[in-house]
Amino acid sequence: MAAVAQCVRGALRPRLPLLSVALRTSPRLLCAATQQKNTGQNLEEDQSQNEQKVEPSSAEKLLAEEKAKLEEQLKEVTDKYKRALADAENIRQRSQKLVEEAKLYGIQSFCKDLLEVADILEKATESVPKEEIKDDNPHLKSLYEGLVMTEVQIQKVFKKHGLLRLNPVGAKFDPYEHEALFHAPVEGQEPGTIALVSKIGYKLHGRTLRPALVGVVKDA
DSSP: OHHHHHHHHHHHGGGHHHHHHHHHHHHHHHHHHHHHHHHHHHHHHHHHHHHHHHSOOHHHHHHHHHHHHHHHHHHHHHHHHHHHHHHHHHHHHHHHHHHHHHHHHTTHHHHHHHHHHHHHHHHHHHHSOGGGOOTTOHHHHHHHHHHHHHHHHHHHHHHHTTEEEEOOTTSBOOTTTEEEEEEEOOTTSOTTBEEEEEEOEEEETTEEEEOEEEEEEOOO
């Protein structure tokens, strides 16, 4: 029996290193396989999580669409508000301009009526013979001086309110300020100039209130 046991040990002795090596290496292989399996699972989980992150949910899509609509509505409301402000400013400026023009030209019709009075005074002073204005004729002299003083005073009042005379003798004809009664050749004067003023014109704050009635020089 001892001999048989010794023979069995002798037969198994060469194979013991191989078994020990296999036993030693097999846990490492198992650990490596397990790690690879776990790593693969982790990668799959990460990929699935990334895919979930990349692909937004339906609620996020609805929020994004609602945000875009609100931004578009805000833009439209802002544009309308800016246009309304611009329109209001234009209306305010036009209203202010109308008020200023009403202040300047509100007396226009009244001034036109006074122009007739000024014309009568001017004709009255021009009709008085200068040779008759003497000290031995005190009544006529006083009347003439009174007319002259009245004419001077009314012109001061006109000037104070922006009403100025237009007496354009020798000036170039301007259709915005003058009204031509006739055209005639005049020796020594350039064609297109005004040779005669039949009626004095007036301007109110730079605007022609009444054009001057004139005679214009033309080519011979």
